Amino acid sequence: MPDNRADLLAALRQIVPDGVGAGWADPLADHPRHAGEDLPRAVPARLREFVASRHAARAAMRMAGLAEGPVPHGADRAPIWPDGMIGSITHSVTDCLAVAAPLGRLRGIGIDLEPATPLERALWDSILLAEEQLALNRASPDQRGLLAKTIFCAKEAAYKAQYRLSQTLFGFDAMVITLQQDSFTATFRNPIPPFRSGTQIAGRIAQKHGHIIALAHL
Template sequence: MPDLAAPDLAALAAAARGLLPGTAAVAATDPTQPAPALWRGEALPNAIDARQREFAAGRHAARQAMEQLGCPAQAIPIGADRAPIWPTGLNGSITHSAALCLAVVTQAPRFIGIDLEPATPLPPDLWDTILLPDECATLARAPDAPLMAKLVFSAKEAAYKAQYARSKTLFGFEVIHITLGATHFTAQFTQDVPGFAAGSTLGGRYTQTQGHFLTVVTA
């Protein structure tokens, strides 16, 4: 069950550090609170107030992570593909829910993808959209199948973010197959994607913290 207590940002950041390489920097912010103003080039036009707060909280967290690396805080514009445009020499990933925001930044060329999802069941009507048939079959044998389905969804999101910095390719959930372990998972490509052959894999790790699943993939 999700935690009912107020989010502990320090605990979230600590949980993320436990999953990430030691060379990565991480920072957490609260998207429900007003964030510092966006920097030049970071506009998010036509977004509702809640989305604006989440966007600003993510950029604020990313700049905190940059400073942890000893780099100057810099603007992170949004690209035509909606992905962050990271400063030269850096790569990173930003994720948020309605209650939490997390950013990780690392030195290029390492790629990182992170994802936060509330630890609640994945609605049954989404299973066929997100899960491959054999993923559904495997989860059907688990006593907590709807909850594990949400974890698989989060793992696919993290894997997609990690690979996108290399492939620059949009694709659907069917391109990534997830195999869950006790604390790790494997993301396998089911078809060729630029930079990744069908059958190649990315390694991921996960934990449950602050009422959320947190998944991390490095490439």
């Protein structure tokens, strides 16, 4: 693993809760495919990325002391983790990251990886709530675009963390993100069973080698 990518994985490992494993893989490399991890009709680049993400998932399983197993693709496109564990997968053009944990240690976990570049201003109104944009106004103008991207990353991670329990698709307006220096909370604005309005999901943020990493857990 290149040194800079080792640092990216180390940054993820610093923000995962105790007992959670983390793994990395190169989405541009060829990794062995495992039985049950099929992606019909995928173009070669997408298949390579898919296989790499599962390679990262198994690295996370090993770190957590879990038995390695296949992570197939569900009809909803979410990973299907082996019995007895939960996890999450994310990727950029250059990196795949995954986390895995025994079921029972956590109820849900989600990660997201985004380039540490400003979120286009034209996208703010479709992704950020009014109160989130108001919070951005308290930052200096040159920081607002990157903070907006951080909010987007946090929303993606929180959505993944809750999805195992709600099995519900919803938009960016369902949760409001409150950023702290290296952490965040995602608060449900309306009830989405089994979550009540006002339920909060805790999360942490890291930034390394041109990426933002957000991790949320329940």
